[in-house]
Amino acid sequence: MIISFDLDDTLISNNKFDLEKINLFQKIFRIEKLRKDTIVLFKELKRRNHKIFIYTTSYRSVSKIKWMFYSYGISVDYIINQQKHQRSLLDKNIYCSKFPPLFNIDFHIDDSKGVQIEGEKYGFKVLVISETDKNWTQTILKSI
Numbered sequence: 001m002i003i004s005f006d007l008d009d010t011l012i013s014n015n016k017f018d019l020e021k022i023n024l025f026q027k028i029f030r031i032e033k034l035r036k037d038t039i040v041l042f043k044e045l046k047r048r049n050h051k052i053f054i055y056t057t058s059y060r061s062v063s064k065i066k067w068m069f070y071s072y073g074i075s076v077d078y079i080i081n082q083q084k085h086q087r088s089l090l091d092k093n094i095y096c097s098k099f100p101p102l103f104n105i106d107f108h109i110d111d112s113k114g115v116q117i118e119g120e121k122y123g124f125k126v127l128v129i130s131e132t133d134k135n136w137t138q139t140i141l142k143s144i
């Protein structure tokens with residue numbers, strides 16, 4: 001299955017949830033901190049042969065996002081940022097903030113209820129993860 005993750009307030013936030021530890025290299029290069037247990041979750045998803053995409057409405061560059069994950073020892077299979085999203089939807093008659101089916105994504109994970117509503121409207125699967133969910137990785141593993 002192809003599973004995509006939102007970044008801001010789902011995997012990245014400075015003050016909303018506990019974070020992964022970073023090493024000196026990551027500190028020097030000001031790598032963004034990931035939500036605690038992201039590494040173990042991504043490794044488990046890979047072990048189960050899922051593909052991991054990042055789908056963000058932010059303007060971070062694809063290479064920046066890619067290297068951020070690499071620095072934690074995890075790789076993601078494909079990255080959709082705001083630029084790529086806009087380009088891909090240009091000639092379609094679809095108006096929503098995220099449209100996972102366009103990238104063959106089976107399941108999208110986000111903190112936004114808005115994206116979930118879009119999913120209901122356009123018929124794609126969204127799992128909303130609360131910032132306060134300490135067992136968020138289990139919530140995901142149980143629902144896929």
Ligand SMILES: [Mg+2]
Pocket residue numbers: 006007008009010110111112
């Ligand atoms: Mg978000």
